[in-house]
Amino acid sequence: MGKVRRLGVLTSGGDCAGLNAVIRAVTYRAVRTYGWKVFGIIDGSMGLMERPLRYRELDLDMFSGNMLREAGTFLGTVNRGDPFNFPMPDGSTKDRSLDFVDGFNKLSLDALVVIGGDGSMKILKQLCDRGSINMVGVPKTIDNDVHGTDFAVGFTTAVNVVTEALDRLQPTAASHHRVMILEVMGRDAGHIAINAAISGGADVALVPEIPYKLDSIARKIEEVIREGRNHALVVVAEGVKTEDGTPATKAQSHGQMRYGGIGQYLSEHLAAKTELETRVTTLGHVQRGGTPSTRDRLLASAFGVHAVDMVAQGQSGHMVAWRDNALVEVPLEDVCIGPRTLSPDDALVTAARGLGIYVGEEGA
Template sequence: MAIAILTSGGDCAGMNPAIKQFVDYCFSKNIQPYLIYDGLEGLIDGDIKKASYEDVAGMMHQGGTMIRSSRSKRFFEYEYRKIAYENLQKHGIDKLIILGGDGSFRALDQFYKDFGVNFVGIPSTIDNDIFGTEYCLGVDTALNIIREATDAVRDTSASFKRACVIETMGRDCGYLALVSAITCGAEVCIIPELEYDLDKIGKRLKEELKNGRKYIVCIVAEGCNSQVCTNTNGLVKWLEEDVGIETRATILGHVQRGGNPTVYDRLMASEFATYAIDKILDDEKCNHVIVYNKSEFQFVSIDYVNSQKYEIKKELLDLARRLIN
C-alpha cells in the first residue's frame, strides 16, 4: 500500500510539520509514503519520489513547503489528469493527502470522479477563508508574524507621533486584519466585511489626538484595495490630510506566509495529517476534507465546502465594530 502527499496553491507555515508527520506516521503503520514535488504540476510531470526519514528530518521548524507548490491550469484538462493518474499507477499509489485550499480540493475531487483516486484535503491557507472549518493550517503563524510587525511599527510610530497603516494579506477575506486589529490594539480596522464611516472615524481620532493620543495604528485588509478611498495609499492620504497626522504605510506582503511555524500550527499539522491518514485507510471510497470546529476534527464532503462562502463569525465582527465608527 502506498500513499502520497502534495501541497498545492499558496504555501503556509505548518505544511512542513504536516509532511513530516505524514511520513513518520505512514512508516509507523508499515505503509510506504511518497512525496509529490511541485504540487499538481509535479503530479502531471511525474515528480514523485519515495519518502525516507532523511527527507523530512529537521522540517518541523521550517516555514513554507519543502516539496514546493504550484497552481496548475493544466490539471483542469482531462488529458493532463489522465497523465497524472498514469504517473500514480507507476508507483502503485491510489491514495493522496493534499494540503491546500478549496481550489485544490475541487481539482482532486474531479480526479476522484475520473479515476477513483481516494484523497483527503487538509485546509491550509493563511487567509482562513475555507467554508466549513474554523481553522486552517498556517493562520496562527501568520497572525503572530503580523503581531510582531505591528508591535514593532507601533514603537516607531509612537516615537514620532505618527500614524501607521499596516496592510495584511487575506484575499477578499478580512480575517487576518480583523484578528490582528483586535489583538494588537489598533485604533482603526478596515475590512471588506464591515461597513465603515471615515468621517466618523476621523472625528473620533481627532478628538483622541486632542486628548493625548500620540500615535494611530490602522490595519487594513488587502481585499479593500479595489476601493479608492480606503485602500492602503488612500488611508495614508486620508490620515494626513483629514485627520492631520504624519503617516507611514507598511505592506507586509508574503512575509506573512513564511517564518517558523508556531507550536499551535505544528500541533494542528500533526493532528490533521494523522487523522487524514486514518480516514483514508478506513474508507474504501474517500473524497473528504478534514475540518476543525468547536475543538473537534470532522470530515466533510467537497460539495459541503463549496456550498457556501466563508464568513467571519459574528462575535469577532462585533469586537471590531468600535474601530470603524
C-alpha cells in the first residue's frame, strides 16, 4: 500500500471486553509514532455504507480517562444484515458493498483496521476485497474460536466472568447439597467451557466437540459424592446437543419444544439419574461485558500497536495474532475458514481429565 496518512478503524460482530483498548492502542500508535489521522467508523460496516457517513476522528485526548478499562465498543457494532444481500424495507435485498467502498474512498482513507471475530472478519475481508481496500485484522471474540491465534481479545474476560459465577455457585451448591449446572457461551467451540471448568473447579465440562453420555456424568457425580463432597458443578457450552445429537432447544415430544436449552435438559436428566437436586443457571450476556481482564488489555494493546505497524509496513490482507507467546501475522485467507474448535487432545482437555473432570467420552 502507498503512503498512509489516514487510517480507519472499526469494530464488527458481537461486542466483548477490550475493544476500546484496541482502538486506543491503534490511535496511540498511529498518531504518536506515525503522525497519521485516525477515523473511528461508527457501527461497523454500517458507518461507511450509510449517508451521511458516520465516523469520528480519534485523537489522543479521547483516551486520557477511562477508555482502556471500559467494556464494549464506543464506536458501536450494530449489524443490520449482510452488506452483499442487505435487507431493504420493501423486503427485497440489495448488494450494498459498493456503498462501503465508496464510503471508504469518500473519507480518503488509506487503510482499515478491522477488529472482528470469525464471521465478521470474513465479511469485512470480502468488502475490502471488493474495493481493493488495504485491511489489517485484529481478532476478538469471547469464544476464542478465531483461527490463527492462541488468544482473541475478549476471551479471558469471558472466562473470568464464568469462573466467578462458579465461585458463587459452589458455596450455594454445598449449602444445599445440589448439582449446579452452568450454561455458558460457545455455540461451536468449547473454549470458554473447558477453561472455566478447570479454573472454577467443576466436575463435568461438556463441549460441542466431544460426545458424552448422561450415565457417565451421573457416574462422575456419584464418584464425587463418594469422595466426600456433597455437591457437584457442571459446566456446559450452549452449543452442546442432547445425548442423541439433537439440538436441546428443539428436542420435541408430540410437536412441542421440550427444553429451554441444554442446561435445562441436563438438569432434568441428572435429577432423575442421581438422588441430588439440580439447578440450572444461564449466564447470557454478562459474559460479554465487564472491565477487561489484565490479559485482554495486554493483548488488545499489543495487537493495536502491531496492527498499525503492519499497515505501515504494507502487510495488508493479514491479521495480527498471538501464537506461541509472540506476535505474528497471519494471512486473512487462513483465518476466514469458519470457527476454530477445541481439539479433543488440547492441553487443557488433557489437564481437565488429569484432574478427574469428566469431559465427555475419551477416544470419541
